[in-house]
Amino acid sequence: MLGAGGLLGSEIMKLLPDSVGLTRIQLSVTDLTAMNGALSHFQPELVFNCAAYNAVDGALDRPYLEKDDVGPLGVYGKSKLEGEKLMSMVMPRALIIRTAALFGGDGSLQRHNFPERILERARAGERLRVVSDQTVNPTYAADLAAAAIALASADMDGVVHVVSAGCSTWNELARATLAEFQVAGEVDAVSSSELSAPAPRPRNGCLESSRTQALRPWQEALAAWATTRGANEPTKA
Numbered sequence: 001m002l003g004a005g006g007l008l009g010s011e012i013m014k015l016l017p018d019s020v021g022l023t024r025i026q027l028s029v030t031d032l033t034a035m036n037g038a039l040s041h042f043q044p045e046l047v048f049n050c051a052a053y054n055a056v057d058g059a060l061d062r063p064y065l066e067k068d069d070v071g072p073l074g075v076y077g078k079s080k081l082e083g084e085k086l087m088s089m090v091m092p093r094a095l096i097i098r099t100a101a102l103f104g105g106d107g108s109l110q111r112h113n114f115p116e117r118i119l120e121r122a123r124a125g126e127r128l129r130v131v132s133d134q135t136v137n138p139t140y141a142a143d144l145a146a147a148a149i150a151l152a153s154a155d156m157d158g159v160v161h162v163v164s165a166g167c168s169t170w171n172e173l174a175r176a177t178l179a180e181f182q183v184a185g186e187v188d189a190v191s192s193s194e195l196s197a198p199a200p201r202p203r204n205g206c207l208e209s210s211r212t213q214a215l216r217p218w219q220e221a222l223a224a225w226a227t228t229r230g231a232n233e234p235t236k237a
């Protein structure tokens with residue numbers, strides 16, 4: 001497992017505790033010599049690469065399918081596409097999972113995901129302004145981890161979209177998170193142009209798959225995550 005210290009990597013490690021999990025400090029995927037050394041040392045049957053430089057601050061009117069044309073808008077998307085192309089070239093049997101808007105974890109990771117940041121800010125009494133004109137599939141990392149392991153043994157290669165079922169705006173996700181965790185807070189709807197984030201993001205960031213089943217609906221997954229995180233923490237108006 002590469003990128004074992006991240007959100008998805010740590011969820012996969014929970015499900016495969018006997019596997020070798022390497023964090024960025026232990027093995028950087030940009031270090032070819034070290035990568036080759038690790039591969040010949042561990043001789044893995046299977047490698048999950050969950051490493052990513054994920055700092056994005058960096059449309060069709062239906063969800064994107066695997067066969068749709070790609071058109072990355074920023075540096076993050078372009079680097080992901082380059083990674084896909086290189087991987088398909090050097091390892092045509094590789095399975096490339098595209099996903100979206102991951103949430104989950106136990107709060108111990110340094111980089112907090114979107115719902116965690118919303119909860120922190122609402123608990124601090126901040127009035128929130130969240131975009132209502134960009135859609136994504138909020139995807140539960142624990143569900144994705146289990147699906148990735150199942151797909152790895154399903155003799156599938158190429159690109160596959162694995163996301164929680166359903167599409168949501170970030171604003172809707174923020175509101176649903178507060179409701180699910182029973183945290184009071186105001187969430188104003190704003191447009192992307194009002195917020196002007198440094199990196200361009202697609203209005204329609206929703207994925208669908210013609211190759212595999214979607215994970216359970218994001219609302220159900222959000223509820224399950226809230227339960228595991230102990231939803232009834234103190235609220236703040």
Ligand SMILES: NC(=O)c1ccc[n+]([C@@H]2O[C@H](COP(=O)([O-])OP(=O)(O)OC[C@H]3O[C@@H](n4cnc5c(N)ncnc54)[C@H](OP(=O)(O)O)[C@@H]3O)[C@@H](O)[C@H]2O)c1
Binds near residue numbers: 007023024051052054
């Ligand atoms: N999170 C999302 O919303 C989202 C959406 C769509 C797709 N994805 C994709 O899903 C995958 C997993 O994402 P995630 O949310 O689990 O990301 P994450 O929590 O940011 O974890 C990524 C991990 O990769 C490590 N890493 C960074 N550069 C590395 C390098 N050169 N070599 C080895 N490890 C390196 C990071 O270590 P440090 O923390 O030490 O830098 C971090 O532990 C990624 O491919 C990501 O692009 C994520």
